Amino acid sequence: MSSITDLIRKEIENLSTDATRTNVGTITTLADGVAKVEGLSKVMFNEMVEFPYNVLGIALNLEEDSVGCVLLGDTSSLKEGDEVRTTGKLLSVPVGKALLGRVVDAVGRPIDGKGTIDSDLSFPVERIAPGIIPRKSVDQPLQTGIMAVDSMVPIGRGQRELIIGDRSTGKTTIAIDTIINQAKINKQGEKSGDPDFRPVYCIYVALGQKNSNVARTIKALEEKGAMEYVTIVSAPAADNPANQYLAPYSGCAMGEWFMENGMDALIVYDDLSKHAVAYRQISLILKRPSGREAYPGDVFYLHSRLLERSARLNEDSGNGSLTALPIIETQMGDVSGYIPTNVISITDGQIFLETDLFNKGIKPAVSVGLSVSRVGSAAQIKAYKKVAGKVKLELAQFRELAAFSQFESDLDASTKARLDRGARIVEMFKQGAYNPVPVEVQTAVMWGMQNDFFDSIAVEDITRSVDSLKEYLSTQGKEPCEEIYNSGKLEESTEQKLRSALEDWKRTFS
Amino acid sequence: MSSTIKQRRLAKSLLQLSLSDDGRIERDSVKEILESLLVSRPSGLVTVLRLFLHQIRRHEYTYHARVEYGGKEGEKLSEKILEKLNQNSSKALDLTVIDNPKLIAGCKIRLGDDVYENSISDRLNKLQKTFF
Numbered sequence: 001m002s003s004i005t006d007l008i009r010k011e012i013e014n015l016s017t018d019a020t021r022t023n024v025g026t027i028t029t030l031a032d033g034v035a036k037v038e039g040l041s042k043v044m045f046n047e048m049v050e051f052p053y054n055v056l057g058i059a060l061n062l063e064e065d066s067v068g069c070v071l072l073g074d075t076s077s078l079k080e081g082d083e084v085r086t087t088g089k090l091l092s093v094p095v096g097k098a099l100l101g102r103v104v105d106a107v108g109r110p111i112d113g114k115g116t117i118d119s120d121l122s123f124p125v126e127r128i129a130p131g132i133i134p135r136k137s138v139d140q141p142l143q144t145g146i147m148a149v150d151s152m153v154p155i156g157r158g159q160r161e162l163i164i165g166d167r168s169t170g171k172t173t174i175a176i177d178t179i180i181n182q183a184k185i186n187k188q189g190e191k192s193g194d195p196d197f198r199p200v201y202c203i204y205v206a207l208g209q210k211n212s213n214v215a216r217t218i219k220a221l222e223e224k225g226a227m228e229y230v231t232i233v234s235a236p237a238a239d240n241p242a243n244q245y246l247a248p249y250s251g252c253a254m255g256e257w258f259m260e261n262g263m264d265a266l267i268v269y270d271d272l273s274k275h276a277v278a279y280r281q282i283s284l285i286l287k288r289p290s291g292r293e294a295y296p297g298d299v300f301y302l303h304s305r306l307l308e309r310s311a312r313l314n315e316d317s318g319n320g321s322l323t324a325l326p327i328i329e330t331q332m333g334d335v336s337g338y339i340p341t342n343v344i345s346i347t348d349g350q351i352f353l354e355t356d357l358f359n360k361g362i363k364p365a366v367s368v369g370l371s372v373s374r375v376g377s378a379a380q381i382k383a384y385k386k387v388a389g390k391v392k393l394e395l396a397q398f399r400e401l402a403a404f405s406q407f408e409s410d411l412d413a414s415t416k417a418r419l420d421r422g423a424r425i426v427e428m429f430k431q432g433a434y435n436p437v438p439v440e441v442q443t444a445v446m447w448g449m450q451n452d453f454f455d456s457i458a459v460e461d462i463t464r465s466v467d468s469l470k471e472y473l474s475t476q477g478k479e480p481c482e483e484i485y486n487s488g489k490l491e492e493s494t495e496q497k498l499r500s501a502l503e504d505w506k507r508t509f510s
Numbered sequence: 511m512s513s514t515i516k517q518r519r520l521a522k523s524l525l526q527l528s529l530s531d532d533g534r535i536e537r538d539s540v541k542e543i544l545e546s547l548l549v550s551r552p553s554g555l556v557t558v559l560r561l562f563l564h565q566i567r568r569h570e571y572t573y574h575a576r577v578e579y580g581g582k583e584g585e586k587l588s589e590k591i592l593e594k595l596n597q598n599s600s601k602a603l604d605l606t607v608i609d610n611p612k613l614i615a616g617c618k619i620r621l622g623d624d625v626y627e628n629s630i631s632d633r634l635n636k637l638q639k640t641f642f
């Protein structure tokens with residue numbers, strides 16, 4: 001009891017007794033989560049403004065005779081004529097490690113019922129991206145644990161890699177797998193006690209999704225023990241468009257805190273198509289001129305200023321990084337839509353997921369031809385590069401040949417060999433959801449494929465055999481994998497051990 | 511209703527024309543302007559009139575001070591502040607002075623859309639915000 005009175009006393013002592021000066025205005029119209037306000041002549045762009053009943057708003061349109069504000073929160077009690085006042089502050093959200101393991105809304109308030117967030121740090125939601133000087137090129141890997149991605153479209157820390165595909169093609173699953181894999185690597189690294197180990201913290205921005213989907217994601221993360229490294233920023237479909245518009249920027253501010261304090265973070269925006277739609281809605285209500293597909297003219301800037309904030313900083317600037325995995329949903333596989341092309345041109349590559357492949361049971365449904373990583377291969381570990389260098393080409397050739405060979409009856413030996421190899425690689429890349437594979441095991445499996453260990457196994461048994469090999473390599477045949485893990489290289493001696501391990505495994509596999 | 515840049519410019523220049531030397535709105539000039547507008551009938555007359563009205567209201571606002579005070583001390587304080595304001599302002603100020611017991615003690619002055627406040631109720635509000 002006394003502590004409460006102490007607290008109140010302390011607050012009273014700290015209370016400023018100066019006269020306050022505010023700038024006020026009155027609501028003239030109020031509709032669809034947007035208020036037009038007369039007055040507020042000294043308001044700043046993007047400033048937080050205060051409405052009655054503790055409702056906050058952001059000044060987005062500064063016009064000659066009025067100010068357009070989007071409202072955050074419950075607007076049902078507001079009415080025309082209410083007084084609005086400036087706060088002199090830009091919208092900011094709490095940041096820091098206290099947010100890990102929590103679920104927050106678009107302005108950083110907890111919504112998981114686990115009490116208040118213990119953080120006295122905050123960052124403004126809108127910040128200028130790091131310039132050219134503090135940046136450095138991508139050179140450290142960020143492993144997703146998905147073989148098809150890590151081998152063909154490797155991702156580096158500080159990269160922005162788009163995940164794009166039609167609805168329900170496994171986009172979210174790839175992002176969640178990546179987060180689970182980071183948690184796995186973090187735990188392993190922390191256990192090893194290596195002082196140079198750099199954990200990757202994750203932020204998942206769930207935007208415009210059904211609450212049931214978000215709950216499913218949280219459950220999957222909790223089951224895999226990944227939640228302790230993750231912050232979830234949720235602005236579900238039922239939330240007002242202003243919150244959906246803000247959520248990615250809030251999440252980004254939380255990620256930037258890690259980057260600027262010399263740590264590594266990963267942020268997933270799921271998904272930016274809905275972000276663009278929310279922004280379009282706000283803009284139309286604010287009566288901004290609309291352009292193609294009724295999006296406002298600055299929809300490119302909407303995403304470019306967000307994604308540019310992901311970066312890899314150099315040693316002088318603390319050596320931190322923020323990797324972004326934005327997600328975009330396409331309509332009927334059309335990557336040439338307005339928003340998809342915008343985001344493709346901003347990011348450093350994309351993982352394109354194809355409905356056809358997904359329906360054929362090839363999951364993850366990564367399209368070889370349309371997926372690319374423009375910077376990530378510089379970050380692949382040496383051992384992996386050695387075994388994965390050719391696989392993308394082999395698979396691409398296979399897809400071409402397979403289309404051709406449907407009409408041919410007798411094929412020459414080399415074509416047939418390529419087809420056989422390709423079919424096996426396709427099977428090798430099949431991987432269940434929420435089941436990331438450590439990079440050293442991936443290396444060993446790929447090495448086995450390159451060295452013809454799977455050639456004698458029937459194509460329909462490949463997935464089963466790969467699973468059994470992964471199992472074997474993380475139990476009995478651990479040694480070569482540990483060597484790869486520790487050195488990052490594939491030495492002659494390691495290859496020898498790998499060969500004998502694979503021979504042992506093949507004898508046990510029937 | 512949207513307006514064009516031309517109409518907005520016109521409304522602004524009309525406002526300039528209706529000001530007296532001390533920066534206040536002059537009723538006679540306004541009347542003259544309105545009469546000549548009705549004769550010349552520029553395009554979008556209704557919009558121009560609406561904008562003109564808006565400009566006049568807004569301008570009037572800038573030299574209208576609304577003073578609220580609570581308690582004896584508040585009354586004295588508000589008088590002092592008003593004196594200062596009158597010294598610093600280029601225009602003579604119109605005043606509305608109200609005794610507002612809701613402030614408990616202190617005063618609140620609104621000039622244009624700026625509000626200066628030093629009152630018990632404001633401090634209590636601030637205190638409340640630090641807790642929620």
Ligand SMILES: Nc1ncnc2c1ncn2[C@@H]1O[C@H](COP(=O)(O)OP(=O)(O)OP(=O)(O)O)[C@@H](O)[C@H]1O
Nearest residue numbers: 166167168169170171172173174363364431432433
């Ligand atoms: N590699 C996989 N193996 C097995 N099932 C998978 C795999 N990837 C995704 N799925 C399943 O496919 C379904 C859709 O996946 P997901 O929700 O990730 O797709 P999405 O593209 O994010 O969909 P939406 O458009 O609804 O956001 C889920 O039920 C998921 O479990």
Ligand SMILES: [Mg+2]
Nearest residue numbers: 171172173270
């Ligand atoms: Mg999804």
